[in-house]
Amino acid sequence: MIAIGSDHGGFALKQEIMKHLEERGIAYKDFGCYEEASCDYPVYAKEVGKAVVDGECEFGILICGTGIGISITANKIPGVRCALCTDCFCAEATRQHNNANILALGGRVVGAGLAIKIVDTFLDTPFSNDERHIRRISQIEG
Numbered sequence: 001m002i003a004i005g006s007d008h009g010g011f012a013l014k015q016e017i018m019k020h021l022e023e024r025g026i027a028y029k030d031f032g033c034y035e036e037a038s039c040d041y042p043v044y045a046k047e048v049g050k051a052v053v054d055g056e057c058e059f060g061i062l063i064c065g066t067g068i069g070i071s072i073t074a075n076k077i078p079g080v081r082c083a084l085c086t087d088c089f090c091a092e093a094t095r096q097h098n099n100a101n102i103l104a105l106g107g108r109v110v111g112a113g114l115a116i117k118i119v120d121t122f123l124d125t126p127f128s129n130d131e132r133h134i135r136r137i138s139q140i141e142g
Ligand code: RB5
Pocket: 007, 008, 009, 010, 041, 064, 065, 066, 067, 068, 069, 070
């Protein structure tokens, strides 16, 4: 199960990504927002972050205008490793190296075509399980 959330700046891209997840047969839960009216990105960052940390969802996808505010907020939650990606190289690397559990995207930054490739790369890339990466991740918190 994928947790997905956005503010108004990410609403349109979120619709495209949910359509793509449906086409791939990947289950998701939309934590809002549910309309394009102006709203506050921290609300959705916290909902999605909590769903991932609590184990309700395996991964999260968060989208605001830039991806910045929503990723900053998500990363305040212990256990969240949210990576803002604008390309597939970073999406692959953050899964392999950081075991990122939330992908952040900027709805005003990347087009739907690239965003969908970034989503697929993120979801399809396993963590490396490399000892050095495990060690570094354990140093992030604690
Ligand atoms: C909303 O206008 C915008 O500030 C928000 O979507 C995001 O880009 C913040 O980081």
